[in-house]
Amino acid sequence: xxxxxxxxxxxxxxxxxxxxxxxxxxxxxxxxxxxxxxxxxxxxxxxxxxxxxxxxxxxxxxxxxxxxxxxxxxxxxxxxxxxxxxxxxxxxxxxxxxxxxxxxxxxxxxxxxxxxxxxxxxxxxxxxxxxxxxxxxxxxxxxxxxxxxxxxxxxxxxxxxxxxxxxxxxxxxxxxxxxxxxxxxxxxxxxxxxxxxxxxxxxxxxxxxxxxxxxxxxxxxxxxxxxxxxxxxxxxxxxxxxxxxxxxxxxxxxxxxxxxxxxxxxxxxxxxxxxxxxxxxxxxxxxxxxxxxxxxxxxxxxxxxxxxxxxxxxxxxxx
Amino acid sequence: xxxxxxxxxxxxxxxxxxxxxxxxxxxxxxxxxxxxxxxxxxxxxxxxxxxxxxxxxxxxxxxxxxxxxxxxxxxxxxxxxxxxxxxxxxxxxxxxxxxxxxxxxxxxxxxxxxxxxxxxxxxxxxxxxxxxxxxxxxxxxxxxxxxxxxxxxxxxxxxxxxxxxxxxxxxxxxxxxxxxxxxxxxxxxxxxxxxxxxxxxxxxxxxxxxxxxxxxxxxxxxxxxxxxxxxxxxxxxxxxxxxxxxxxxxxxxxxxxxxxxxxxxxxxxxxxxxxxxxxxxxxxxxxxxxxxxxxxxxxxxxxxxxxxxxxxxxxxxxxxxxxxxxxxxxxxxxxxxxxxxxxxxxxxxxxxxxxxxxxxxxxxxxxxxxxxxxxxxxxxxxxxxxxxxxxxxxxxxxxxxxxxxxxxxxxxxxxxxxxxxxxxxxxxxx
Numbered sequence: 001x002x003x004x005x006x007x008x009x010x011x012x013x014x015x016x017x018x019x020x021x022x023x024x025x026x027x028x029x030x031x032x033x034x035x036x037x038x039x040x041x042x043x044x045x046x047x048x049x050x051x052x053x054x055x056x057x058x059x060x061x062x063x064x065x066x067x068x069x070x071x072x073x074x075x076x077x078x079x080x081x082x083x084x085x086x087x088x089x090x091x092x093x094x095x096x097x098x099x100x101x102x103x104x105x106x107x108x109x110x111x112x113x114x115x116x117x118x119x120x121x122x123x124x125x126x127x128x129x130x131x132x133x134x135x136x137x138x139x140x141x142x143x144x145x146x147x148x149x150x151x152x153x154x155x156x157x158x159x160x161x162x163x164x165x166x167x168x169x170x171x172x173x174x175x176x177x178x179x180x181x182x183x184x185x186x187x188x189x190x191x192x193x194x195x196x197x198x199x200x201x202x203x204x205x206x207x208x209x210x211x212x213x214x215x216x217x218x219x220x221x222x223x224x225x226x227x228x229x230x231x232x233x234x235x236x237x238x239x240x241x242x243x244x245x246x247x248x249x250x251x252x253x254x255x256x257x258x259x260x261x262x263x264x265x266x267x268x269x270x271x272x273x274x275x276x277x278x279x280x281x282x283x284x285x286x287x288x289x290x291x292x293x294x295x296x297x298x299x300x301x302x303x304x305x306x307x308x309x310x311x312x313x314x315x316x317x318x319x
Numbered sequence: 320x321x322x323x324x325x326x327x328x329x330x331x332x333x334x335x336x337x338x339x340x341x342x343x344x345x346x347x348x349x350x351x352x353x354x355x356x357x358x359x360x361x362x363x364x365x366x367x368x369x370x371x372x373x374x375x376x377x378x379x380x381x382x383x384x385x386x387x388x389x390x391x392x393x394x395x396x397x398x399x400x401x402x403x404x405x406x407x408x409x410x411x412x413x414x415x416x417x418x419x420x421x422x423x424x425x426x427x428x429x430x431x432x433x434x435x436x437x438x439x440x441x442x443x444x445x446x447x448x449x450x451x452x453x454x455x456x457x458x459x460x461x462x463x464x465x466x467x468x469x470x471x472x473x474x475x476x477x478x479x480x481x482x483x484x485x486x487x488x489x490x491x492x493x494x495x496x497x498x499x500x501x502x503x504x505x506x507x508x509x510x511x512x513x514x515x516x517x518x519x520x521x522x523x524x525x526x527x528x529x530x531x532x533x534x535x536x537x538x539x540x541x542x543x544x545x546x547x548x549x550x551x552x553x554x555x556x557x558x559x560x561x562x563x564x565x566x567x568x569x570x571x572x573x574x575x576x577x578x579x580x581x582x583x584x585x586x587x588x589x590x591x592x593x594x595x596x597x598x599x600x601x602x603x604x605x606x607x608x609x610x611x612x613x614x615x616x617x618x619x620x621x622x623x624x625x626x627x628x629x630x631x632x633x634x635x636x637x638x639x640x641x642x643x644x645x646x647x648x649x650x651x652x653x654x655x656x657x658x659x660x661x662x663x664x665x666x667x668x669x670x671x672x673x674x675x676x677x678x679x680x681x682x683x684x685x686x687x688x689x690x691x692x693x694x695x696x697x698x699x700x701x702x703x704x705x706x707x708x709x710x711x712x713x714x715x716x717x718x719x720x721x722x723x724x725x726x727x728x729x730x731x732x733x734x735x736x737x738x739x740x741x742x743x744x745x746x747x748x749x
Contacts, residue, residue: 148573168576
């Protein structure tokens with residue numbers, strides 16, 4: 001999604017040059033861009049157009065292109081679907097939880113690991129490690145840990161007299177899923193924040209301290225504002241990821257019990273590949289795409305405006 | 320055929336049975352002057368990942384290659400879900416493997432309609448009478464045959480005799496009300512009555528399907544496939560009985576998150592003696608042993624009970640098997656291999672090993688295991704046969720049945736809503 005909206009950045013021209021030279025440059029640029037452009041059109045744009053096209057058909061995916069045109073029926077059906085409404089609700093829940101819990105937690109850890117503490121390099125590696133695992137491995141791992149009967153989580157927690165059905169109960173499945181998501185991604189966001197924090201000149205912090213700012217005040221009025229761009233990009237990545245969330249859910253719960261952890265991508269997979277109503281599944285993918293695109297555009301236009309000066313979203317960034 | 324048209328003689332010698340009509344439908348003229356058979360590679364996809372079939376099938380392929388030196392069989396063996404996913408992907412791209420495992424029914428029919436599956440009617444006409452009708456039914460549409468069966472079975476209750484004894488149940492229940500009573504008795508004795516894999520939805524759909532068969536009857540299920548109406552009172556009644564069972568809370572703890580073959584799944588729960596019964600197909604004992612300890616002689620089998628006042632009989636069986644279909648563009652040898660696999664002599668080896676059940680007439684004697692013998696006998700005496708609903712109906716409808724029954728058992732939907740939901744999806748397939 002981001003590549004889409006940021007592409008033109010690379011083609012920005014320097015100050016006006018003589019017409020002939022400029023034409024020469026264009027030829028060069030076009031030639032260099034051509035292979036990438038062809039691949040991009042073929043592998044990204046073309047499938048998107050095919051998806052949009054097939055979303056207007058009733059189609060089981062077999063043989064050539066679809067023929068049974070039904071207009072917007074797939075979309076009407078989708079927006080009337082209880083499951084899709086639930087998918088959107090789950091998206092909202094996960095986004096809110098991520099922004100309110102996961103990201104602040106990562107930020108706190110990043111601040112902590114920015115201090116001079118013994119073995120901080122080790123901590124950084126350990127906290128980042130889950131991010132390196134593939135989603136599928138994470139899923140399998142946690143479906144073993146969270147197994148209701150013999151799972152490690154319940155065995156350990158039974159010492160404290162706590163027991164949960166985790167993924168096996170519609171009421172606890174979303175929090176459980178969020179725990180797994182957090183386990184996998186907090187290290188990633190922590191790393192981003194850490195990098196952002198290290199870009200803040202120490203002079204600023206020192207100056208604040210000389211002015212008498214205490215730890216919290218320094219953080220609130222110096223570090224946090226200067227981390228703004230980093231936080232905004234981390235929220236952006238987190239939301240886009242959540243819109244497309246699939247692998248973890250598919251492995252952990254398959255969207256169950258009774259759709260209580262289903263996401264849009266899971267619903268799409270169900271209809272496209274298990275139920276062979278590819279037209280309907282395409283409609284879901286189109287909605288996912290539009291949702292991501294609209295979010296990306298609005299967010300970049302209004303929230304990340306200053307961070308991305310010159311990107312296409314601020315009208316080509318003419319200056 | 321395109322790849323080698325020469326091979327008419329060789330397979331005839333080998334498969335014997337084939338002789339009469341081997342080249343009947345296809346005009347096979349030897350190519351080149353020498354008439355030496357051209358090299359052929361057959362792509363064979365199947366999903367027999369567990370023993371004894373894994374080894375047996377590989378042996379058959381080897382033997383076939385030894386007898387047909389020009390043929391190379393390349394087998395792709397995948398686990399159930401992966402197999403379905405991969406086959407769906409490749410068929411949607413407009414291709415099919417030369418030989419592939421199929422369950423027949425609605426899925427195969429879709430592939431046939433897309434022109435991906437070879438009509439074998441002419442090629443196999445000579446061997447058709449050897450098969451039992453129940454085994455063949457899933458692969459025949461409009462009088463044409465698109466595959467040959469390698470396995471057939473039925474779903475029924477597998478139970479732990481010790482647990483039944485402990486709960487004071489002397490005989491397996493023959494009626495649904497007796498069944499519900501026994502569930503209560505087992506619970507009272509502190510035993511989990513039923514193991515169920517709630518995460519995988521197909522095991523749950525057996526309950527609804529069997530109840531629909533017993534209450535509404537086989538014809539009603541067949542009719543629903545054409546009129547797309549699942550809201551008839553009998554179907555709702557089937558849903559109500561599923562709910563009546565679920566309301567007794569008969570399933571193991573955390574069953575909504577349990578898989579089937581996983582280390583803490585349905586089969587393991589049953590195999591480790593932690594539940595009294597499971598409703599499952601003929602492969603249940605094998606999976607109980609591989610996922611758990613297995614019950615040995617304590618394992619018993621009884622058919623799904625009759626429902627009082629229902630239109631179906633206790634002799635109607637629900638299940639499915641497995642068969643082999645051939646891709647449209649597959650060379651002639653693919654058909655020969657399918658026939659080779661299902662010859663009495665070759666197939667009986669798999670039956671003897673306990674990997675599959677008889678699909679050929681008179682093969683019953685090869686069944687060794689006492690429980691499987693009971694299944695084989697029931698199969699031979701069936702009054703009617705219904706293929707798994709998620710295979711018999713188009714995939715969208717089958718999956719919706721699975722989904723809806725899961726919601727019914729999970730308590731999020733009422734029997735009426737379930738009937739409505741299934742009907743809605745069925746209508747969308749019109």
